Amino acid sequence: MLSNHEREEILEETRLYPYPGAACIDALKIVQHHRGWISDEAIEDIAAELELSAAEVDSVATFYTRIYRKPVGRNVILVCDSPTCMIMGSESVYQYISDKLSIRFGETSADDRFTLLPITCLGDCDHAPALMINDDLHNNLTLGHIDEILEKYR
Amino acid sequence: METPLTQHIQPGRGPLSLKEFENAGGFKGLHKALREMKPADVIFTVKGSNLMGRGGAGFPTGVKWGLVPQEAAGSGMKYLIANADEMEPGTFKDRYLLEGNPHQLIAGMIIAAYAIQAQKAYIFIRWAYKKAEAILRKAIAEAYEAGYLGENILGTGFNLDLYVHSSAGRYICGEESALINSLEGKRGIPRAKPPFPATSGLFGQPSVVNNVETLSWISHIIENGPQWFLDLSATGEGGTKLYGVSGRVKNPGLWELPMGTTVREIIEGYAGGMQDGYKLRGIIPGGASTDFLVESHLDIPMDYASVRSAGSRLGTGTMIILDDKTCPVKFVHNLIKFFADESCGWCTPCREGLPWAQKILESFEQGTAQPEDIGILEHLTRYMGPGNTFCAHAPGAMEPLQSGLKYFRDDFDRHINEKRCPWR
Ligand SMILES: Cc1cc2nc3c(=O)[nH]c(=O)nc-3n(C[C@H](O)[C@H](O)[C@H](O)COP(=O)(O)O)c2cc1C
Ligand code: SF4
Numbered sequence: 242m243l244s245n246h247e248r249e250e251i252l253e254e255t256r257l258y259p260y261p262g263a264a265c266i267d268a269l270k271i272v273q274h275h276r277g278w279i280s281d282e283a284i285e286d287i288a289a290e291l292e293l294s295a296a297e298v299d300s301v302a303t304f305y306t307r308i309y310r311k312p313v314g315r316n317v318i319l320v321c322d323s324p325t326c327m328i329m330g331s332e333s334v335y336q337y338i339s340d341k342l343s344i345r346f347g348e349t350s351a352d353d354r355f356t357l358l359p360i361t362c363l364g365d366c367d368h369a370p371a372l373m374i375n376d377d378l379h380n381n382l383t384l385g386h387i388d389e390i391l392e393k394y395r
Numbered sequence: 396m397e398t399p400l401t402q403h404i405q406p407g408r409g410p411l412s413l414k415e416f417e418n419a420g421g422f423k424g425l426h427k428a429l430r431e432m433k434p435a436d437v438i439f440t441v442k443g444s445n446l447m448g449r450g451g452a453g454f455p456t457g458v459k460w461g462l463v464p465q466e467a468a469g470s471g472m473k474y475l476i477a478n479a480d481e482m483e484p485g486t487f488k489d490r491y492l493l494e495g496n497p498h499q500l501i502a503g504m505i506i507a508a509y510a511i512q513a514q515k516a517y518i519f520i521r522w523a524y525k526k527a528e529a530i531l532r533k534a535i536a537e538a539y540e541a542g543y544l545g546e547n548i549l550g551t552g553f554n555l556d557l558y559v560h561s562s563a564g565r566y567i568c569g570e571e572s573a574l575i576n577s578l579e580g581k582r583g584i585p586r587a588k589p590p591f592p593a594t595s596g597l598f599g600q601p602s603v604v605n606n607v608e609t610l611s612w613i614s615h616i617i618e619n620g621p622q623w624f625l626d627l628s629a630t631g632e633g634g635t636k637l638y639g640v641s642g643r644v645k646n647p648g649l650w651e652l653p654m655g656t657t658v659r660e661i662i663e664g665y666a667g668g669m670q671d672g673y674k675l676r677g678i679i680p681g682g683a684s685t686d687f688l689v690e691s692h693l694d695i696p697m698d699y700a701s702v703r704s705a706g707s708r709l710g711t712g713t714m715i716i717l718d719d720k721t722c723p724v725k726f727v728h729n730l731i732k733f734f735a736d737e738s739c740g741w742c743t744p745c746r747e748g749l750p751w752a753q754k755i756l757e758s759f760e761q762g763t764a765q766p767e768d769i770g771i772l773e774h775l776t777r778y779m780g781p782g783n784t785f786c787a788h789a790p791g792a793m794e795p796l797q798s799g800l801k802y803f804r805d806d807f808d809r810h811i812n813e814k815r816c817p818w819r
Contacts, residue, residue: 257517257558257560258579258580258598259472259598262580263578263579263580263598264580265580265581266562266563266577266580267560267580269563270522270561270563291580300582301580301581301582304565304582304583304739305562305563305564305565305583306563306564306565307522307562307563307564308563308564319523322729322733323484323485323683323729323733324484324485324679324683324715324726324729324730325484325485325641325642325715327721327725327726327729328642328643328715328717328718328721328726329642329643360523361482361484361566361733361736361737362482362483362484362485362486362683363523364481364482364486364487364489364490364521364523364524365487365490366485366486366487366639366641366647366713366715367487367639367640367641367647367648367649368647369641369647373523376525377525378523378525378526
């Protein structure tokens with residue numbers, strides 16, 4: 242069942258569109274914000290709220306990369322893998338984080354603290370290499386200050 | 396040198412508030428358009444300026460607006476959409492405008508909405524642009540409060556609501572018809588064209604999609620006139636352009652320069668030339684989906700016509716520099732992997748062809764590529780070329796591959812002959 246918070250926030254978004262179903266992506270993002278990921282139950286909840294079928298909502302949820310249909314860690318690290326970041330050293334950034342946390346792309350650390358994923362160009366190419374953790378952008382990365390960045394996320 | 400788009404943007408300082416923007420004369424064009432001009436006059440002025448869409452395709456903005464049925468607002472919903480989905484690898488210009496001067500975009504959107512008589516407008520912004528989104532939401536709230544948005548704007552009887560939609564990822568959502576599907580809450584898959592959005596777009600209603608940089612121009616053009624805009628450019632195509640350079644240059648960055656500034660001036664003059672110990676090998680002039688240029692192209696002007704005649708496209712105007720210490724095959728592989736991952740999967744050539752091309756490129760890097768693989772790649776560039784796919788995604792992907800094969804053929808061959816990547 243949707244919580245009151247979730248329902249209110251979704252209702253707010255449906256006001257921007259002519260019919261409720263158009264707020265499907267917004268609703269997925271809202272529920273994910275509250276629950277961390279989109280479970281089968283969340284799909285059913287959203288479908289009922291927006292007068293859509295569960296299959297429709299699932300087809301949308303699985304299309305978009307920033308909707309997680311599997312649980313993720315408390316923090317999500319997104320390493321930019323664009324050509325500019327690659328030239329400027331993103332592969333060693335990935336390798337460093339991967340070794341440190343013992344996870345590869347697509348995996349979550351055993352303590353549920355971090356999930357590691359690639360991301361297409363973050364639009365910060367003049368400060369490459371770049372990565373995002375949750376809502377925060379980190380750029381001009383050097384291997385020397387990655388530990389310090391990760392420390393901020395518990 | 397005039398820099399209308401970025402004149403109020405200072406790194407380290409936040410964007411102008413509505414009051415500051417107003418005091419700097421930022422709403423002059425808006426007052427003029429809504430008070431003194433008819434919608435058709437606005438379209439006529441923008442047509443006269445020759446403003447070409449800054450989202451990559453360069454379609455004339457005034458012409459696009461002119462395709463929208465002219466009935467006044469009220470006789471059916473029409474929509475204006477700002478495309479702020481910037482995700483083209485190597486591109487970071489719209490973010491600069493969104494974070495740096497949101498009111499310039501909003502003013503431009505109000506005028507554009509007035510021109511096509513749209514009653515609702517959306518800004519479709521990439522989810523990752525969190526800072527830009529927060530800045531935009533604040534600016535929109537200010538604009539409502541000051542009476543620039545909502546009902547009876549400036550007492551003229553014109554109504555406009557402006558909303559922000561933050562996306563959920565996927566590069567294809569930048570393609571305008573996929574964007575429209577996504578805004579309707581669906582999978583971001585392109586639509587068949589025709590009908591074009593101008594007649595049947597968002598929720599089946601007439602709609603215009605324009606890039607952030609395009610819309611940021613509108614109030615300036617209305618205020619100062621088309622001739623002023625045309626005179627800004629170095630080569631006659633009109634305006635300035637946000638040019639960016641990234642890669643192994645001394646001073647990567649973004650600059651507002653006259654449209655038609657040469658490639659050399661941008662790379663050597665503004666980006667400071669190559670870093671010590673690195674040589675320039677190739678230039679992707681305008682985002683991942685544009686053909687390589689090489690050293691012999693340094694003196695061409697970066698405008699639509701000149702870059703096209705050099706065999707590429709101006710695209711977004713933000714260049715990626717390939718240096719001599721980066722394997723060109725690996726660089727192309729990176730791009731093709733991106734396009735393969737981001738294919739929406741709707742049509743077969745793109746869905747099947749891009750992973751195929753990616754696999755072959757991977758075999759080059761592994762040292763297992765065979766001589767006939769070059770021919771297969773060349774075949775694929777034609778197979779996924781213009782006209783064979785549902786949208787421009789796959790043809791765009793083929794641009795760096797076909798030109799990569801042309802300019803870096805020796806490097807491809809070395810991978811085959813030496814059975815390894817010579818850069819490793
Ligand atoms: C695969 C693909 C991705 C695109 N991504 C963007 C984008 O992120 N931003 C953008 O403004 N235009 C993008 N475009 C171009 C849009 O389809 C459209 O032409 C543009 O938004 C129109 O605005 P303009 O006329 O002001 O340039 C993309 C096109 C394709 C084929
Ligand atoms: S070309 Fe690719 S992205 Fe475009 S519709 Fe076909 S499968 Fe989708």
